[in-house]
Amino acid sequence: MKNDYLFKGEDICKSFGSTQALKNVTITISRGEIHGLIGENGSGKSTFSSICAGIQKADSGKLYLDGKEYIPSGTVDAMDKGVSMVVQEQGTVGKISASANIFFGKEAMFVKGGVLNVRKMNQEASRVLNDMGITHIDPQVMIDTLTFEDRKLIELARALYTSPKLWIVDETTTALTVNGRDILYSLMNRIKEEGGSVLFISHDIDEIMNMCDALTILRDGVMTATLEKSEFEEDKIKQLMIGREMSGHYYREDTEESIGEEVVLEAQNITGGVLKNVSVSLHRGEILGVGGLSDCGMHDLGRVMFGLTKPDIGKVQKGKGEKVKNAKWAVEHGIAYISKNRDREAMMTLCGIKDNICLPSLKQLAKGGFILKKSERNLSSKWAENMEVKANSVEQFCNTLSGGNKQKVVLAKWLAKGSDIMIMDCPTRGIDIGTKASIYQLIEQLKKEGKSILLISEELPELIGMSDRIVILKDGVLSGEFYRSEGLTEAKLIQKMI
Structure with a gap:
């Protein structure tokens, strides 16, 4: 037992209906420590962190902060007591400025005589951002x-303004570029050096091993181990996470590309936004990887090829000359799009699993102008089961699912x-290694079926491990093309990215 601990969760239990998300979980975090928390999707990581941050209450168990019992009444109270949290998905408030977001709930600091001094608030926001090394954001912008x-x-x-004693970082790095991650890592180390602590939740084992001083592993709501840095071993961590041995090799095992002659989707001379005269062809039965740095245009290319974004010049066509007119046309003609931004663009989080799975198929489910509920239920149940979505029923709302189960619903x-x-735009973002492996197996199966x-x-390991062919974008321009049989390495790809 650690003596000089800053924070402790003792015998924490939490259930959602018949599902027990946490079972007597005890985690102790020392002062000046970056403490990792890892586990598969649905293991209880986010449930534990949300209890610590005052978002929800535990069914039983106790929390301690600075040696005293800690009972937050909500997130604002938690922040006032010294516990702040940043989550994976978007947590800003729309329709207000950047500075108003930083001081959301703290506006009274800038009020005098009943009037909000916006100028003073913007100045303080600018100081805070500069102190973090963020100089490119104007705090006055919406x-x-x-x-x-x-x-x-x-x-x-916003989370760091109050100098938290405990800073909870929940899967945030998946939403950041390399530069953004460097800023985050620097801030985590600063809190550690100042005697505060960080609870760092990530699916990236390399990241966890590099950043953390200690690590707690959860599996199915139960704590399986807490390791000190000297005990960190990748295979050991994986086994404790998934309950079985799992080798690091879970990509394709073949070393040759296998590509059909038929072109099924083609972008011709696309120019628009950051893209400049980009031409790309996708063949039947091919896994075509697209990579590059964060602002290279790869995500824009996906949107253009699905018809979500219209290029200024050029066109996208399916098969032999059928122009992709828009996203509605694409869906009707057998093209699917999985957005990088899962919660905002890939699914309806405030609807059930059934509604999400059935949405693209409503026309096929209709009979005489009416949607048959039995058909909806049969279709959604079949595919939720096929994808092994962990849920009480297909009526369960998607905002209650873990990240991995949400992604399974999107695929279903x-x-x-x-x-x-x-x-597929970043289909394994924020996904644990077990779910990643199942998604890679699914991609291979789809390829075998001729999709x-x-x-x-x-x-880059994902692109190299899964693709028949890889194209690299740099500053909106196609800068390189590689085939699987060439014996790809990260170094080869990076040369064309920078």
């Missing part, structure tokens, strides 16, 4: 005009539709 990453940096500023939606072209996959990814 939050909605910022990129997803910049909004996440604003959340970091398009598989149920029978789409033969899958545009075609456009795999957009920020993870």
